[in-house]
Amino acid sequence: MVISEDMNIAVDIAGLKLKNPVIAASGTFGFGREYSQYIDLNQLGGISVKGLTLEPRQGNKPPRIAETPAGILNSVGLQNPGVHSFIENEIPYIRQFDTAIIANIAGNTVEDYCKMAEILDDEDIDAIELNVSCPNVKAGCVAFGNNPSGIYEITSQVRKFCSKPLIVKLTPNVGDIRETAKAAEEAGADALSLINTILGMAIDIHKRRPILANNMGGLSGPAVKPVAVRMVYEVCQTVKIPVIGMGGISNGDDAVEFLLAGASAVMVGTANFVNPRACIDVLDGIKSYMLKHKYKSIYDIIGALELNQ
Amino acid sequence: MSKLLKEKIIKIEKLAPLLFRLTIQSEYIAKNAKPGQFVNIKCCDGIDALLRRPISICSVNREQGLFDIVFEVRGRGTEILSLKKPGDILDILGPLGKSFYAPKDNSKIAIVGGGIGVFPLLFLLKELRCAHKTAFLGFRSAENAVLLDEFKKESDSMYVTTDDGSLGSKGFVTDILEQKLSEESYDIIYSCGPVVMMKRVAEAAQKHEIKCQVSLEERMGCGIGACLVCVCKTRKDDGWEYSHICSDGTVFWSSEVIFD
Numbered sequence: 001m002v003i004s005e006d007m008n009i010a011v012d013i014a015g016l017k018l019k020n021p022v023i024a025a026s027g028t029f030g031f032g033r034e035y036s037q038y039i040d041l042n043q044l045g046g047i048s049v050k051g052l053t054l055e056p057r058q059g060n061k062p063p064r065i066a067e068t069p070a071g072i073l074n075s076v077g078l079q080n081p082g083v084h085s086f087i088e089n090e091i092p093y094i095r096q097f098d099t100a101i102i103a104n105i106a107g108n109t110v111e112d113y114c115k116m117a118e119i120l121d122d123e124d125i126d127a128i129e130l131n132v133s134c135p136n137v138k139a140g141c142v143a144f145g146n147n148p149s150g151i152y153e154i155t156s157q158v159r160k161f162c163s164k165p166l167i168v169k170l171t172p173n174v175g176d177i178r179e180t181a182k183a184a185e186e187a188g189a190d191a192l193s194l195i196n197t198i199l200g201m202a203i204d205i206h207k208r209r210p211i212l213a214n215n216m217g218g219l220s221g222p223a224v225k226p227v228a229v230r231m232v233y234e235v236c237q238t239v240k241i242p243v244i245g246m247g248g249i250s251n252g253d254d255a256v257e258f259l260l261a262g263a264s265a266v267m268v269g270t271a272n273f274v275n276p277r278a279c280i281d282v283l284d285g286i287k288s289y290m291l292k293h294k295y296k297s298i299y300d301i302i303g304a305l306e307l308n309q
Numbered sequence: 310m311s312k313l314l315k316e317k318i319i320k321i322e323k324l325a326p327l328l329f330r331l332t333i334q335s336e337y338i339a340k341n342a343k344p345g346q347f348v349n350i351k352c353c354d355g356i357d358a359l360l361r362r363p364i365s366i367c368s369v370n371r372e373q374g375l376f377d378i379v380f381e382v383r384g385r386g387t388e389i390l391s392l393k394k395p396g397d398i399l400d401i402l403g404p405l406g407k408s409f410y411a412p413k414d415n416s417k418i419a420i421v422g423g424g425i426g427v428f429p430l431l432f433l434l435k436e437l438r439c440a441h442k443t444a445f446l447g448f449r450s451a452e453n454a455v456l457l458d459e460f461k462k463e464s465d466s467m468y469v470t471t472d473d474g475s476l477g478s479k480g481f482v483t484d485i486l487e488q489k490l491s492e493e494s495y496d497i498i499y500s501c502g503p504v505v506m507m508k509r510v511a512e513a514a515q516k517h518e519i520k521c522q523v524s525l526e527e528r529m530g531c532g533i534g535a536c537l538v539c540v541c542k543t544r545k546d547d548g549w550e551y552s553h554i555c556s557d558g559t560v561f562w563s564s565e566v567i568f569d
Binding site: 027028029030034035037038050058059062063064065066067069070071072074076079211221222250270272273274275276277 | 313
C-alpha cells in the first residue's frame, strides 16, 4: 500500500521500541516460523512468542478447540518446548528478522517465574510478558492473576530479576480489572497487555459432554472484542503505564478501536488462525485509517476517544 | 510449500444426501499436492463459521489444473460450503500436511478406508505406481458408498463393507482385512477413517509385520502448526509426546502413534 512518507507509526512502550504498533499475540503465532511462508516477519512490530515454561510441557488432552459463534474456545494448556529450547533454537531464528521479541512466560510458582525472568534477562529478547492469566493450566498461573494481591506479589518478585521492559498480561476473568491493573502498576510493571481469553464452555448436546477434553477453555476471537475494548478503556483510564490492547482484532478498524480507547499498541491473535496475513492486514488497515483522516502520527489516535456526554 | 489462494469452483456435485464433491480450478494445488495432503478452506467471508475447514484432497487433474475434494456436511462451515455455486471464489490455504510414503514400483499395497476417510485414499490409489493395489472400503450404508467405480478402476481388487449390509459384506472393513491378511500379505497398508478403525488396522498390520501409515483427524485451528490444538500421542524414546496432526501429519507411521 502507499504510505505517506511523513506518517509516523512507531511506538515506544516503556522502552520497548516498535516500528509499528502491531504485535502477534502469544499462543497464536508459535515462534514465527509457521507464518514466515505467508508474510514477511520484518513487517511486524513484534512477536509475543508461545507461552514458555521452565521445563517443556505437553499441554492438555485433545480436543483442545471448539468453534463458537464468532469465536473459539481453546484449552491447549501451554504446550511448549521450554525456555532453554527457546533460547537455543528460537531466538536465533526470530532474530534474523527486524522485529521485537517478547518472551511470554508462565509458571506454577513464583520461583518458576523469577528463574525464567533471570535466565531471559541475559538473552537477546526485547521484553518479557508475564502470563499470569492462562485459564488452561491447573496449578499456579491463573491463581496469581485473578486477584490484586497475587498480581502484586508475582510482579514485584519478577521485577527484581528483570531489567528489560516488563509487561503484565491481565485476565478478564475478574470482578474489576482496574484493581488488578493498578496492582501490577504499583508492583513495578512497565506496561500491561489485555485481555487474555475469557473462561468459557461449549457442550456437545448429543454426547451430553463438554466439547473440550479439559471441559472449559479460553474464549477468543471477534466475539470477545467489545468486552476487550471496554476493559482496555477502563484500564487506560486507571493506570499511567502503557497498555497493549487485544481481543478479537481481525482488521485495521478493530485495531483503531483499541488505539482510540487508549492502547499504545495492539496484539493480533485468533485472526492469525483464520488468515495467516492478519497482522499485515491489520497494519495496512491502521495506515489506511490514518491516511483517510489525515493523521500524521499514531499518537494522534492513541487515547483520542471522546465519550458521549 | 503451501500458499494462500483464491480459486474458482468449477463444479459441485451432490454424491449422497450429506456428501458433496467440489471441483476447484487451481494450477498451484494441482501441480504441488501429494496424496494425503489437505486444503484449509474459509467457507464464508464473515465470522459465522470463523475457522477454516480442513478437507483432504480427493484427486488432482494436473493437465487441466483442477483438484477435487469430497466432504460431508457436519456443521455450519460445511453446510455453507455445500451451498456454493460454480464460479464462486474460495479462499484456500494449501496444500498442507505431510503426504503418504511412496513405495517401490514392485510393491503390493492395500488401502483401508472408512466413511469419509476413503476419499483421500482415492488420490493415493491414482498416484501410486506399484505392482498390485487392493482397496478395502467401509461405509455406513449403500447410500454413502460413492465413487466406487473410480476405486474399482484404480485398484486391482476391491472389497466393500457396510455397517447395515446394504452393499457388499455386512460388518466392519477391518473384519475383511483381517480375514485377507491370513491368506495374503502386503508390503504396506495405508489407512484413513474413524480412529477405532485405524487402531484395528494398525494392530492387524503389526501382527502381520506389515508397514502401515494412518492419516489422522482432530479438531483443527490454523492447519499450519501454530495453534497447537490438533494433537495425537506419538512414541518417543522415553515415553510419548503430543505431535501436531496438521503439520507433523496428518500421515503418521502407525507404529509411531499411540491410540488411546
